[in-house]
Amino acid sequence: MALLRKINQVLLxxxxxxxxxILYKKVHRETTLRNETDDDSEPPEEMEEEIPxxxxxxxxxxxxxxxxxxxxxxxxxxxxxxxxxxxxNTLSRIxxxxxxxxxxxxxxxxxxxxxxxxxxxxxxxxxxxxxxxxLNFVRFYLPLLIHQHEKVIYLDDDVIVxxxxxxxxxxxxxxxxxxxxxxxxxxxxxxxxNRFVGLQNTYMGYLDYxxxxxxxxxxxxxxxxxxxxxxxxxxxxxxxxxxxxQLEKWMQKNVEENLYSSSLGGGVATSPMLIVxxxxxxxxxxLWHIRHLGWNPDTRYxxxxxxxxxxxxxxxxxxxxxxxxxxxxxxxxxxxPDPAGIFKLHHHNS
Numbered sequence: 001m002a003l004l005r006k007i008n009q010v011l012l013x014x015x016x017x018x019x020x021x022i023l024y025k026k027v028h029r030e031t032t033l034r035n036e037t038d039d040d041s042e043p044p045e046e047m048e049e050e051i052p053x054x055x056x057x058x059x060x061x062x063x064x065x066x067x068x069x070x071x072x073x074x075x076x077x078x079x080x081x082x083x084x085x086x087x088x089n090t091l092s093r094i095x096x097x098x099x100x101x102x103x104x105x106x107x108x109x110x111x112x113x114x115x116x117x118x119x120x121x122x123x124x125x126x127x128x129x130x131x132x133x134x135l136n137f138v139r140f141y142l143p144l145l146i147h148q149h150e151k152v153i154y155l156d157d158d159v160i161v162x163x164x165x166x167x168x169x170x171x172x173x174x175x176x177x178x179x180x181x182x183x184x185x186x187x188x189x190x191x192x193x194n195r196f197v198g199l200q201n202t203y204m205g206y207l208d209y210x211x212x213x214x215x216x217x218x219x220x221x222x223x224x225x226x227x228x229x230x231x232x233x234x235x236x237x238x239x240x241x242x243x244x245x246q247l248e249k250w251m252q253k254n255v256e257e258n259l260y261s262s263s264l265g266g267g268v269a270t271s272p273m274l275i276v277x278x279x280x281x282x283x284x285x286x287l288w289h290i291r292h293l294g295w296n297p298d299t300r301y302x303x304x305x306x307x308x309x310x311x312x313x314x315x316x317x318x319x320x321x322x323x324x325x326x327x328x329x330x331x332x333x334x335x336x337p338d339p340a341g342i343f344k345l346h347h348h349n350s
Contacts, residue, residue: 051169052149054083054142056113056135056157059090063321063335063343064157066097071161071334073106078166082108083146085138087115093340100339111145113138121251122268123258136269139228140247143239150236155311156229158294158319160331163287163310171232173282178237180282181226182289201225206271208261213253219278226281228273229313230289246276291315297324306330322346 053072057065069082086094091110098108115134122137138145139154146152153169155161171180184201200206204221207214238244250272254260260271290309293301294316306312312330314320320331323346332345 048079050079050081050149051165052081052083052146052152053165054085054138054146054152054154056085056138057090057094058133058135058157059087059093061157061319061321061343062090062094062097063338063345064319066101066103066336066338067331067334068155068157068159068161069098069103069106069108070336072155072165073103074334075161076164076166078164078169080107080165082106083111084108085111085113085135085145087134088112093342097336097339101336103336113141113145117141117144118251121248121255123255139231139269140244140272142233143235143244146235150234152233152235154231154233156313156315158314159229160312160334161310162307162312167310168230168232168284168288171282171284171288173232173234173237176237177280177282178234178241178243179277180232180284181228181277182230182284182286182291183224183226185224186283186286203274204261206261206274208259211257211259213257214259217275217278219275223278225270225274226277227289227291227313227315228270229291229315230284230311232282232284243276247272250275285310287311289313293327294318294320294325297326300326 055065055068065084069084072082073080084094084098091112094110098104098106113135118134118137142152142154151169151173153165173180202221202225203219203223206225207219207221209215209221250259254272260268287308288310290301290306290311291313292299292315293312294314295318296316297318306327312327314325314331318325320326320328321335321343335345338344
């Protein structure tokens, strides 16, 4: 009996030793694998940051978006992810234009914008019906279209980028600010402004101060407006402040009360943004939004000034792919011909 007990103790000891050996090998192997994996991967701080750029590609002016994308991609070494936004019936054409042209190297996602979200929020009467196109309101819905990014750049399609987009992305947003814009009083100078007859650069040009809802805001009509054609946005703050809901509220109030000024020189999407972001936005370097190039075909900037500009914006009626327009040579240098042959340039000598 004592012998049997001794044998059992020896067997138990051997079993424990065997289990310890197996456990040691398992732990040692996992540690080795983990170390090998760590050695092969870059530290998080050294990984290249992805810069999301949102731009709309509308059916009748798709060539504008492609030129803008070409100019951005050609002037940076940064890792850009283009979100190209379109309506359902244009998505295949957008993809074909990119994949069958020099743009095939870009990193991009095509995003469908469903205009049903705008139902009941847009007044049909406008002096510029093209500004009522659904894609003009994509900037209101950035968090619904872009999910995994903290910071996003939004650009109108009628721009050309001459600088490194990384600089624009590095724009500092103050604590609590959901976006950065360019003030309309920062450029051009007061002397140059005299040449832009009818140009709006204050809230008076966008909001109807005869209406109680506007008066009750307590915003001075001489407050400097801003242009939302170039936006650097913080998605966390945007969602936290429910910016999209606020913008929709002011769209609906305009449908009911006609709150926006009838004299405005364009920018149906601008008015609600002026209300929602009043006193709560950061500033973009003025050279990153040289605008009004589409305002008057008889008004030109100096060549030296245009060379210094980081971003050119043909806001206004006179687009650089149409006639008449100014400084269209700067735009055409980035034009990407349409593989389908649908989009064509229109000039007086063509």
